[in-house]
Amino acid sequence: YSYFPGSPSWPRSKKSLRYAITAATETTIDRATLSRVFASAFARWSAATTLNFTETASASDADITIGFHSGDHGDGEAFDGPLGTLAHAFSPTDGRFHLDASEAWVAGGDVSRASLDAAVDLESVAVHEIGHLLGLGHSSVEGAIMYPTITSRTQKVELANDDVVGIQSLYGGNPNFKGVTPPATSSEETHSAA
């Protein structure tokens, strides 16, 4: 795991963060589905830490704003259409989280069965970007959520040990956290690794 330069984080006094899905967001995914997917993504980080997240309707009340945008959207980090860069988020305490509206997002359901080769699982990307919003940089550990790339038509939403150690060093651990579940390994993969 890594941190942004200077290791910025949310203030220790701020354990509850509010997020808003911005009204002008450029997506055809319905609002209820978006709420469910982002709630699930935030819950994965709150399970491991002492942080809590709640959705709020108003962006002006929110610590974190989430929006879908196309091309140049004013932050100097233009999106590039399908595939390429999928999303980006800013380090604490900026709170901006932008997704490329041009992606073939899959919000719920089995992404591996999507009809498009370029389908991208929304929750997987959301879990990764929330890591940035909380202060994590990228990780070299391929199984970690904070690894920079993702394969289309795959889902990766479970925090790896690398992610957990990184985030708990910043915010402390949730005493009820059960720890990470090691990824399932087939006998063929085990043989190959050996």
Place this chain on the structure above:
Amino acid sequence: RTLPEGLPDIKPLLSNPWSAFQNLSGCHFGDERQGLARLKDYLSRFGYLPAPPAKFNDMFDADMETAIRTYQHNFGLEATGQLDAATVAKMMSPRCGVADIINGTSSMGKTVHGRNL
């Protein structure tokens, strides 16, 4: 959410903006190949090369070799400094837009630092 049946095939529109990197597979130090400037833009965007004073050129120079070696370290690839097939494939993968190295001071975790040490 998948597109309903009956819609026109939009696969041609879903082209990877980095697919041209495929043509650069096998390039190494000293080569000059059209498209290397674009790959330097990619490396610069994600923190492996500093922003150029003007435009990047198509020369595979020493800075590019070092940048590719660092990229390979970060992504668990063999650090050859060359654009081998595995490196090009990784560079074409969809990814997060946040840089891997920020201001030259942040890298991708202890694995890389350990190797450098």
